[in-house]
Amino acid sequence: MEALIELFFKTWGFGGASGVYRLSDAIWLDKVLEARQGTPVSLGTIFLHIAHQLDLPLMPVIFPTQLIMRADWLDEEMWLVNPLNGETLNEHQLQVWLKGNLGLGAELEDDDLDESENILVVRKMLDTLKAALMDEKQMEIALRASEAVLSFDPDDPYEIRDRGLIYAQLECNHIAISDLNYFVEQCPEDPVSEVIKIQIHSIELKQVTLH
Numbered sequence: 001m002e003a004l005i006e007l008f009f010k011t012w013g014f015g016g017a018s019g020v021y022r023l024s025d026a027i028w029l030d031k032v033l034e035a036r037q038g039t040p041v042s043l044g045t046i047f048l049h050i051a052h053q054l055d056l057p058l059m060p061v062i063f064p065t066q067l068i069m070r071a072d073w074l075d076e077e078m079w080l081v082n083p084l085n086g087e088t089l090n091e092h093q094l095q096v097w098l099k100g101n102l103g104l105g106a107e108l109e110d111d112d113l114d115e116s117e118n119i120l121v122v123r124k125m126l127d128t129l130k131a132a133l134m135d136e137k138q139m140e141i142a143l144r145a146s147e148a149v150l151s152f153d154p155d156d157p158y159e160i161r162d163r164g165l166i167y168a169q170l171e172c173n174h175i176a177i178s179d180l181n182y183f184v185e186q187c188p189e190d191p192v193s194e195v196i197k198i199q200i201h202s203i204e205l206k207q208v209t210l211h
Contacts, residue, residue, distance in 0.1 A: 001056055001071055001079070008047055009086035012036060015043075016084040023132040027125065040066040041125045044083030059115040062124055064106075065097045070113060080113070123152050130162065139169045157186035161196065173203050 008014050017026035017037040025031045032038035032046065044060060044067040051058040051069075061070045061080075068089060071079040080089040091108060098106045116124075126149045133142035146163045150156065164179025180200050184193050 005086040022136055024129060024136060027129045027132060040083045041128055044069055047083055060121045061113055062116040062120055063112060065101045139166050142166050157183045168203055173207050177203055
């Protein structure tokens, strides 16, 4: 494992995306292989694939902050690796990440380090890609990423909300309103619902103006 980490991060020079013009370029695997710069989920996916080809006992873990990699040895020692740089992670670092992401009351739980199914890793990558494409205003491709994410759970109100926001940017207002209303109906207690209601009203006003 140490030899592969040395090869991947030092010899081949894979690492975190610094100076990448578009975040999506750090997620598309062909771009990552070309530039050797990526995000935790894209670098982790490539590293895990190589590790599996070499029969190394490495597995993905979707931690609340990012994808990390976990190796379990025969002596039951757990080794956690950051796919951004190959560095070993300890519980203190993970606790700091957790508190920074979820609040000071967050505590590291055993199931935070459970192995994640490959399908969840694919979904995580698509979700990250979708968010990057939305931020870059590449809405047509973002819509395709959104539809791919929804194929895992077609009734997920948060994914339907994101699709509605994409449709709004594409000025497909009727479908956008339908998706955004679905989110408000399904998640009335979510604080974001109030913002989405304002957005729905704004789209409806735009439709009235156009007519």
